[in-house]
Amino acid sequence: MAPVLIAGAGIGGLTAAACLLQAGIDVQVFEQAPALGEVGAGIQISANAGRVYRHLGLMEAVRAAGAVPALYRFRMFDTGEVLQTIPLGAGYEARHGVPYVTIHRADLHALLVDRVRSLKPDAIRLGVGVQGYESGPDGAVLQTSQGPVAGSAVIGADGVRSAIRAQMLGNTPAEYTGDCVWRAMVPTADLPPEHQTDCVDIWVGPHRHAVTYPLRGGALTNFVGCVEYDGLPEDSWTTARPWAEMQADFTGWHPMIGALIDHAARDQCYRWSLRIRPPVDNWTDGRVTLLGDAAHPTLPYMAQGAAMAVEDAVVLARCLDGAEVPGALARYQQARLARTSRIVTESTANRALFHQPDRDRLQAAFAARDMNAERTAWLFSYDPVSVDLGA
Numbered sequence: 001m002a003p004v005l006i007a008g009a010g011i012g013g014l015t016a017a018a019c020l021l022q023a024g025i026d027v028q029v030f031e032q033a034p035a036l037g038e039v040g041a042g043i044q045i046s047a048n049a050g051r052v053y054r055h056l057g058l059m060e061a062v063r064a065a066g067a068v069p070a071l072y073r074f075r076m077f078d079t080g081e082v083l084q085t086i087p088l089g090a091g092y093e094a095r096h097g098v099p100y101v102t103i104h105r106a107d108l109h110a111l112l113v114d115r116v117r118s119l120k121p122d123a124i125r126l127g128v129g130v131q132g133y134e135s136g137p138d139g140a141v142l143q144t145s146q147g148p149v150a151g152s153a154v155i156g157a158d159g160v161r162s163a164i165r166a167q168m169l170g171n172t173p174a175e176y177t178g179d180c181v182w183r184a185m186v187p188t189a190d191l192p193p194e195h196q197t198d199c200v201d202i203w204v205g206p207h208r209h210a211v212t213y214p215l216r217g218g219a220l221t222n223f224v225g226c227v228e229y230d231g232l233p234e235d236s237w238t239t240a241r242p243w244a245e246m247q248a249d250f251t252g253w254h255p256m257i258g259a260l261i262d263h264a265a266r267d268q269c270y271r272w273s274l275r276i277r278p279p280v281d282n283w284t285d286g287r288v289t290l291l292g293d294a295a296h297p298t299l300p301y302m303a304q305g306a307a308m309a310v311e312d313a314v315v316l317a318r319c320l321d322g323a324e325v326p327g328a329l330a331r332y333q334q335a336r337l338a339r340t341s342r343i344v345t346e347s348t349a350n351r352a353l354f355h356q357p358d359r360d361r362l363q364a365a366f367a368a369r370d371m372n373a374e375r376t377a378w379l380f381s382y383d384p385v386s387v388d389l390g391a
Ligand SMILES: Cc1cc2nc3c(=O)[nH]c(=O)nc-3n(C[C@H](O)[C@H](O)[C@H](O)COP(=O)(O)OP(=O)(O)OC[C@H]3O[C@@H](n4cnc5c(N)ncnc54)[C@H](O)[C@@H]3O)c2cc1C
Pocket: 007, 008, 009, 010, 011, 012, 013, 030, 031, 032, 033, 042, 043, 044, 045, 128, 129, 130, 131, 157, 158, 159, 160, 161, 162, 163, 181, 224, 291, 292, 293, 294, 298, 299, 300, 303, 304, 305, 306, 307, 308, 309
């Protein structure tokens, strides 16, 4: 079979490449960036995604590169009162078979690159922009900045501004959600001992929330702050903004948030606007399909966007294994539609839950929930490596 052509070497594209190569299916990955890498930010890996890394033989390396937090807590923005908890650590691993890991994105990305190259050394072509595709009865063609490439199928794993999606579903801009995101990272040793933590904390507050967790065995602490802003501010993950603006956005918050912001490098506070698309019910065109943010961009309010890309990747590889391409891609989409739509919808709903306008409504909203039971029942328990994919 001619290679499966993958647009984009992000977490989704690389996981798909690794899963396909491991299944004995040839791939070629095309990445527009001249060098491989990821931004300096953290990512949470819940069990549903962890099972894919275990399937790829990467789970122990992921664990070693990351941190295994003890608890997931929802906390009041100013007092730090704990509103809900989800046990992580050893109990979570015993229950789900894989740990809950927090990891630097660059470390995860490097592990995936190594895994792909161990299976096919020249699988990833850098500095090649993908522009479009053709799908025919016997094969597919990927249009790239270096000319057309023929393959058996095209996978658009090229993110929220996907060129493959634009051709397939129309070149409509992703919509601004009303929220901007700050990100910063702090060496944990710089923080006062009382603010060094081994937990994932979601700090909920009026019109904004923050997320903090350890990385690299606890050596780094990750800070993400999501703030409602009018208008359309700048739009890149790599746009540094004045530190004082980040500090002003979290004035009056818990001392741990204050300490993290105080210790953030003044020239490395990044802010960008979040964009989203409503879920669609078709992201496949013959021998071409989409995966990850290209198919179903997801707000980060459940920490599941990359997890969905990773689930997509292994399900896609399972569908393509030994099957003819158009039917396999249709089966993949069918197997992924309901779950990814649910994640998109519930992630968006978390914005209202986390950003209640005052303490009383925050307390009432969280008192009515059991986040551990909810997420255990349908989110963490899902195993994309073995789930029944239907006919
Ligand atoms: C603040 C924040 C926190 C998050 N935290 C989590 C978390 O804890 N857990 C989680 O699961 N998810 C999280 N997410 C979501 C997650 O980051 C994304 O869902 C995930 O990165 C999507 O992966 P992807 O491979 O689909 O797309 P991307 O990561 O966007 O990768 C796309 C790749 O395609 C390349 N590309 C784009 N266009 C072209 C082109 N024309 N030609 C060639 N290459 C191209 C890009 O350069 C890139 O390498 C978070 C998101 C945000 C914003």
